[in-house]
C-alpha cells in the first residue's frame with residue numbers, strides 16, 4: 396500500500412554508487428538538475444536519458460522498485476503537463492471544443508514531462524543510494540563555507556536528514572493506522588470526494604499525534620546522548636575523497652560538457 | 667469450523683532484494699468458542715498471521731476460509747469479514763482519534779451502516795463490557811490512562827459485535843494489575859458471550875491461565891499446537907526459541923528432580939498448590 400512509496404528511502408545493496416562519497420552524489424544531483432534546464436531540445440534530453448540510464452544500471456537498484464514508488468508523483472506530473480498543452484500560445488495545431496492546441500503547447504508539455512520525471516528519478520536515485528547519515532555529512536561539508544556568514548549549516552543539514560529519515564517511518568505508521576481503522580470498518584477506497592476527505596480524519600489525527608510523540612522522543616534521546624548542535628563536534632569517520640570519487644567528478648564534467656556542446660551545436664527539436 | 671487457515675504463506679517485499687518470508691505454509695483450524703493463545707518470539711510472524719485472518723493482508727500463497735467461504739473469492743464481502751473477525755492491533759490506543767470516548771467507540775458500528783440508536787446501544791454495551799465507567803464517556807480519549815485507553819480501543823472493536831476477537835499483545839506495556847484486569851475481562855467475554863478469542867502474546871505466563879489451546883510460532887512456522895500442559899512439556903525446546911514455560915512448570919520439574927513425586931502438569935499457581943498439597947497429604 397502506502398509503504399510502496401520509495402521517495403526519500405534508502406535501498407540497501409552493494410554498488411559503486413553506494414560506496415561513493417555523498418558529496419559527489421549531492422553535487423552530481425545538482426549538476427544533473429541544472430543540465431536538464433540548460434537547453435530545451437531533444438539532444439540534451441537524449442544525453443540526459445542515457446546518463447540517467449547508466450547511473451541506474453550502476454546503482455543496482457531494481458528499476459521496478461524505483462518506478463513503483465513514483466507512480467503517484469507521475470500522475471501529478473502528467474496533470475501539470477496537460478495544463479501546459481492548453482495554456483501555451485503559438486502556432487495552432489488543431490482545436491478541441493473551445494481549446495486551441497498549439498504546436499508549442501504540445502512540445503512544452505512533453506519537455507516538462509521529461510524534465511520533471513528525470514529530475515525526480517535523478518534525485519530519488521541519490522536518496523536510494525545514500526544513507527541519511529551520509530547525506531547529512533555530505534551536505535554539511537559542502538555547505539561548510541556558509542558557516543562564515545553565520546548560516547547554521549550543521550543544524551540545517553541535521554534537520555534535513557531527520558526529515559528524510561522520518562518519511563519511511565511515517566509511511567509505516569500510516570500503513571499501520573490505516574489497517575487498524577480498516578479493522579474497524581473504515582473505508583479508504585471510497586470514490587466520492589466528500590467521503591474520502593471524511594475518511595482522512597481517523598487517519599490524520601492519530602498520525603499527527605504519533606509524529607509529535609516521535610519527534611519528542613527523538614529530541615529526548617538526542618539530548619540524553621549529550622547532543623548539543625554542531626559546535627565542536629568531531630567525526631568518527633571524516634569524509635575523504637577516494638579515487639572513485641575523482642573519476643565520478645570527471646564523468647560529471649564530461650557529461651555536462653557534452654550536453655552543452657551537443658545541445659548548442661546539434662539541437663533536434665520536437666515537431 | 668469457524669476459521670481455517672490453509673497452507674498460507676506470506677512474503678514481504680517480494681520484489682526487493684530483501685524478501686522476508688514472514689509465514690511459511692501455515693495450517694490452523696479455529697473452532698467456535700475457543701480461546702487460543704498465539705505465542706512466539708519477536709518477529710515470528712504473529713501479527714502477520716492475525717492480519718491475514720481478517721483479510722487486511724493478502725496471502726502470497728494459500729487460502730483462508732471463514733464459515734467455509736474462501737475470503738479471497740471475488741464476491742466475498744471483506745467489510746463484513748472485518749466486522750465478524752474483530753482485530754485489536756498492538757498498541758490500539760494509538761488509533762483513537764475522536765473528541766470523546768463514546769464517539770470513538772461508535773466509529774466501528776457506524777461504519778457498518780447501522781441506525782444511530784443501534785450504534786449507540788452497541789457502543790454503550792461495549793464500554794460497559796470493558797469496564798469503563800459512565801463518567802469517562804464524554805472525556806477526550808487522550809486524557810485517559812494507558813490501561814483505560816487500551817480498554818476503550820478494545821471496546822471500539824467489540825462494538826462491532828465480532829464472532830472472533832483477535833487481540834495482538836493486549837497487555838504490552840501494562841503493569842501486572844492492568845494486565846490481569848485486561849486478561850480476565852477477555853476471559854469473561856469469551857465465557858459469557860461465547861466469542862471465539864485469539865490472544866497474541868509472547869509471554870506464556872500471560873496465557874497459561876486463560877487459554878484452551880496454545881499455538882507456538884517460530885520463524886514463520888507453527889511449532890506446537892496443543893493444550894497448554896502438552897506444550898509446556900517441551901519447555902526445553904521453548905527455551906531454544908526464546909520463550910519459556912510458566913514459572914510453575916519449572917518449580918514442578920525441580921520438585922520432581924528433588925524426589926518429590928508430583929506431576930509436572932500444573933500450569934497455574936492454583937493447580938500447583940493443589941498438586942503439592944495432594945502429595946504432602948499422601949505422605950503423612
Ligand SMILES: Nc1ncnc2c1ncn2[C@@H]1O[C@H](COP(=O)(O)OP(=O)(O)OP(=O)(O)O)[C@@H](O)[C@H]1O
Pocket residue numbers: 678679686687688706707708709710711712713714715756868
Ligand atoms: N509491513 C512489513 N514489511 C516488511 N516486513 C515486515 C512487515 N511487517 C512485518 N515484517 C517482517 O515480518 C516478520 C514477522 O513480523 P510480525 O510483525 O508478524 O512479527 P510478530 O511475531 O508480530 O513480532 P512482535 O512480537 O515483535 O510483534 C518480521 O521479520 C518482520 O520484520
Ligand SMILES: [Mg+2]
Pocket residue numbers: 712713714756834
Ligand atoms: Mg506483532
